[in-house]
Amino acid sequence: MENHTFTVIEGGSIVTPQGFSAGGLHCGLKKNGRNDLGVIVCEVPAAAAAVYTTNLIQAAPLAVTRESLANGQLRAVVVNSGNANACTGEQGERDAYRMREALAQELGLAPDEVAVASTGVIGELLNMEAVLGGIKLLPAQVQREAGSAEQFTQAILTTDLVKKEICVSVEVDGIPVTIAGAAKGSGMIHPNMATMLAFMTTDADIDQPALQQLLRQATDTTFNMITVDGDTSTNDMLVAMASGFAGNRKLNPGHPDWNAFAEGFIYVCRGLAQAIARDGEGATKLVEVTVNGAVSEQSARAIAKTVIGSSLVKSAMFGADANWGRIIAAVGRAGEPVNPNTVDIRLGEIVVLQGSRPVAFDEDNALEYLKGDTVTVTVDLHHGKGSATAWGCDLTYDYVRINAAYRT
Amino acid sequence: MENHTFTVIEGGSIVTPQGFSAGGLHCGLKKNGRNDLGVIVCEVPAAAAAVYTTNLIQAAPLAVTRESLANGQLRAVVVNSGNANACTGEQGERDAYRMREALAQELGLAPDEVAVASTGVIGELLNMEAVLGGIKLLPAQVQREAGSAEQFTQAILTTDLVKKEICVSVEVDGIPVTIAGAAKGSGMIHPNMATMLAFMTTDADIDQPALQQLLRQATDTTFNMITVDGDTSTNDMLVAMASGFAGNRKLNPGHPDWNAFAEGFIYVCRGLAQAIARDGEGATKLVEVTVNGAVSEQSARAIAKTVIGSSLVKSAMFGADANWGRIIAAVGRAGEPVNPNTVDIRLGEIVVLQGSRPVAFDEDNALEYLKGDTVTVTVDLHHGKGSATAWGCDLTYDYVRINAAYRT
Structure with missing residues (x-):
C-alpha cells in the first residue's frame, strides 16, 4: 500500500x-x-x-x-x-x-x-x-x-x-x-x-x-x-x-x-x-487481524472475522493482555480448515506462537504495544495461500454501559 | 415438564x-x-x-x-x-x-x-x-x-x-x-x-x-x-x-x-x-430464549442461539431494558428462514411484539420483570413447527473486568 x-x-x-x-x-x-x-x-x-x-x-x-x-x-x-x-x-x-x-x-x-x-x-x-x-x-x-x-x-x-x-x-x-x-x-x-x-x-x-x-x-x-x-x-x-x-x-x-x-x-x-x-461503542483502540496461509481467501476471511469477533480476544485487548491462547482458540472454532500444529501468531512484530507452540517474549514490550491505540494481530496458518484482514475494537466497560441503557 | x-x-x-x-x-x-x-x-x-x-x-x-x-x-x-x-x-x-x-x-x-x-x-x-x-x-x-x-x-x-x-x-x-x-x-x-x-x-x-x-x-x-x-x-x-x-x-x-x-x-x-x-462470567441473571414456529428444530436452535449470543441483547438484559428491537434484529440475521411480518416476542408473559408490530406494554412491569434473576424470551415466528430453547446470561461490566485481566 x-x-x-x-x-x-x-x-x-x-x-x-x-x-x-x-x-x-x-x-x-x-x-x-x-x-x-x-x-x-x-x-x-x-x-x-x-x-x-x-x-x-x-x-x-x-x-x-x-x-x-x-x-x-x-x-x-x-x-x-x-x-x-x-x-x-x-x-x-x-x-x-x-x-x-x-x-x-x-x-x-x-x-x-x-x-x-x-x-x-x-x-x-x-x-x-x-x-x-x-x-x-x-x-x-x-x-x-x-x-x-x-x-x-x-x-x-x-x-x-x-x-x-x-x-x-x-x-x-x-x-x-x-x-x-x-x-x-x-x-x-x-x-x-x-x-x-x-x-x-x-x-x-x-x-x-x-x-x-x-x-x-x-x-x-x-x-x-x-x-x-x-x-x-x-x-x-x-x-x-x-x-x-x-x-x-x-x-x-x-x-x-x-x-x-x-x-x-x-x-x-x-x-x-x-x-x-x-469508534465502535466504548472502544479504546482499533484491532486489525490479518490471517495468512488459509486454504482460500474466503476461509481466511471467516477466520479473521471469528478472531476479531471473539469477546474474549476483545476483552484481552482492552486489558492489554497478550493472551494468544484466546486467539488460537478462536482460530480453532472458526469452522475452517486449520492444521493444529502449524499456527504462528504475532502481536505487532512480537512473535508469541510459532508452529502452535508458545514463544517466550518480553511481557513488558507486549504490554506497551497492546496499550497503543492500534493493535495488529497476524495469524499465519501455513496451510494454503488465502489471506484476509478484518477490523474491530476492544470490548470495554463503556460498551456495556452504552448498551445496558440505550433505549431508556 | x-x-x-x-x-x-x-x-x-x-x-x-x-x-x-x-x-x-x-x-x-x-x-x-x-x-x-x-x-x-x-x-x-x-x-x-x-x-x-x-x-x-x-x-x-x-x-x-x-x-x-x-x-x-x-x-x-x-x-x-x-x-x-x-x-x-x-x-x-x-x-x-x-x-x-x-x-x-x-x-x-x-x-x-x-x-x-x-x-x-x-x-x-x-x-x-x-x-x-x-x-x-x-x-x-x-x-x-x-x-x-x-x-x-x-x-x-x-x-x-x-x-x-x-x-x-x-x-x-x-x-x-x-x-x-x-x-x-x-x-x-x-x-x-x-x-x-x-x-x-x-x-x-x-x-x-x-x-x-x-x-x-x-x-x-x-x-x-x-x-x-x-x-x-x-x-x-x-x-x-x-x-x-x-x-x-x-x-x-x-x-x-x-x-x-x-x-x-x-x-x-x-x-x-x-x-x-x-454463572457465566460476570452474569447477574439466567436468560432463556425459546423459539417456536421455525421451519425446523434445527432452524429454531440456530435462531435461539443467535438471540442468546447477541452482545446487544445481553447488554439490554443487564440494563433490564425491554429492547425487543435488538431481539428481532438478531432473529433476522440468524441466517434462517423468517417471515419478517409474523414475528411475536414475549418477555416473560409480557407481549412486546405481535405480527412484527410493537405492542404497547407497561414499561414499569417490564423493568420489574427484567430485573429478576431469570428472564425468559419467547419468539414465535409462525413460520413452521420447529421449537428450541437456548440459555445464556447478561453481558456486564464484570465480564469485561474478569476477561481484561485474566492471564495477568
Whole structure:
C-alpha cells in the first residue's frame, strides 16, 4: 500500500467531488439537540449504486431506497438519526415515503430521485412533524462548503464519538477525479454487508453497472470485514453517487485507469470501515487481524472475522493482555480448515506462537504495544495461500454501559 | 415438564450413585490456595462415554482421554484446574500421560482405565511437580461422602462463582437408579459441543453404546444450547460413567424404562447447562430464549442461539431494558428462514411484539420483570413447527473486568 495511485485530500469531504452539496440540522428526533436530519444533493442525476443489510428484518427506508435506485440514478439522499423506522409496519413505510416525497418537493425533484436512510432506535414511529418541519428548513442549509458537509456528517451519528469521512483524488484520463465518503457506525456492527450507514460521492463519470460492481467488490473486503459487536443492523445501507462532473471518459473495467480509480474507491471504503471499527461503542483502540496461509481467501476471511469477533480476544485487548491462547482458540472454532500444529501468531512484530507452540517474549514490550491505540494481530496458518484482514475494537466497560441503557 | 418420572435428590452429588467416590485438594496450580486437583473413582470398570470440544485446537488431555475411552470403560477421571494444558506441544502430551499414569499407579489401576481433564490458562506448561505431588496425596482424600464430592466440585472451578451439581433418582425395573452430574463453566462457553467440563455418574446398568448415544442426544439440547460469550474452549469435555450397582436389567433403548431414564439423564444435563449459563462470567441473571414456529428444530436452535449470543441483547438484559428491537434484529440475521411480518416476542408473559408490530406494554412491569434473576424470551415466528430453547446470561461490566485481566 506504500505506492498509491491516488492522493488523500486532507480536509476533503463528501462535497469535495464536483456536483455535490450537503447540509444538516436538528429537527427534534434526538433529545440532546444534536443534528438528526441531513441531505446530500447532486446537481444532476448521479449514477448511483447501493448495498443493503443482509438482515431479513429490514427497515422501511430500505424498501423506499431500493425503489428509487431501480433506474440506477439519484439526485439526493435524505437521512435521519435518532429513529431507525424499523419494525414500524405500514405506518413506517408510509412515513419513509412521505420523507422522500417531502424532500423531493422541497428540491423540485421527482420522488424516485431521492433515497432515504434512517438510523437509531428500532420499533418507534417517526415523529413526522419534526421530520417534515426539518425537511422544510433543509434546502436553505444545503451548500457546497466544508461546513455544510460537517453538518451532514454530524446529522448521521448516533452513539458515534467522531465523524468519519475520507476523500481521495485519482487521475483518470489525466484528469483529477475525487472520491469521498462519510459514514456512521458504532453499534450493531458486524461483517455481513454494509454494516452501518455510509455515503460516497465522486465526480467521476462512471457506468452505473460498473459502479454497482465496484461497490460490492469494495464492500467484501472493507465494510464486510469489520465488527464491533457481532450484531447486524436492520438499517445498514451504503449509497454511492457519481456526478460525472470531472469530465473523464466514462469509467468501466475496460478503462485504462480503472484499477487506479478502484484502488482509490476501495481506499475510501477501507478507511471508513476502519474508522467505524475504531469508534465502535466504548472502544479504546482499533484491532486489525490479518490471517495468512488459509486454504482460500474466503476461509481466511471467516477466520479473521471469528478472531476479531471473539469477546474474549476483545476483552484481552482492552486489558492489554497478550493472551494468544484466546486467539488460537478462536482460530480453532472458526469452522475452517486449520492444521493444529502449524499456527504462528504475532502481536505487532512480537512473535508469541510459532508452529502452535508458545514463544517466550518480553511481557513488558507486549504490554506497551497492546496499550497503543492500534493493535495488529497476524495469524499465519501455513496451510494454503488465502489471506484476509478484518477490523474491530476492544470490548470495554463503556460498551456495556452504552448498551445496558440505550433505549431508556 | 410438570410430571417428571424422576425425583430430584436435594443435596445429592456425584457420589450419590452407588459405586462412586471422589476427592479434591489444592496441589499448587491456583495461586489463591483453592482446590485445583480432583478425582472421581468407580469401584468397578464403569461403562463410560464422552463428548469433546469441536474446536480444532484441542488440549493434550483430550487425546489421552480419547485413548482411555477406546474400550468404553473407565475407573477414574483426574482433573486439574488453573492450567488447560493446551497448546503445550509434545511436552504437554507427555504431561497428560504422566498425570494419567501417576493416578493409575496410586489407585492400582491400568493407565487406560483413567481419563484426564484440564481447565485454565492456555499455553503454559503444567507444573508437574505440583500435579504429581497432589496425585500422591489424592487417594487419601477419596471418599464416598458429600464432603469429598464437594472437594471435587471445588477443584474443577476456575472463574465460576458457584459449584454446579444435580442428582436425580429414576425407577428402572422398579429399582431406584440415581444419575448425578457436576460441571464447571463460566467463560469460553458457546453452544458447539459440550462447552465446559462436566462429569456424570450413575449406578444404572446400561449398555455402553446406549450411554454414548444418550450422551450425544442430551448434549444437543442442553450443553450445546448454552452460550456465555460465543467462545468455544480447547478443553471442553463431558464424561459419563455408569457403575451398574443399582442392579437393574441392562438399559438400552429397548428397555421399557428407557424413556424414564433418558428423561432423568437429560434433566441433569439441562440443569448443569443452565447452571453454567447462570454463572457465566460476570452474569447477574439466567436468560432463556425459546423459539417456536421455525421451519425446523434445527432452524429454531440456530435462531435461539443467535438471540442468546447477541452482545446487544445481553447488554439490554443487564440494563433490564425491554429492547425487543435488538431481539428481532438478531432473529433476522440468524441466517434462517423468517417471515419478517409474523414475528411475536414475549418477555416473560409480557407481549412486546405481535405480527412484527410493537405492542404497547407497561414499561414499569417490564423493568420489574427484567430485573429478576431469570428472564425468559419467547419468539414465535409462525413460520413452521420447529421449537428450541437456548440459555445464556447478561453481558456486564464484570465480564469485561474478569476477561481484561485474566492471564495477568
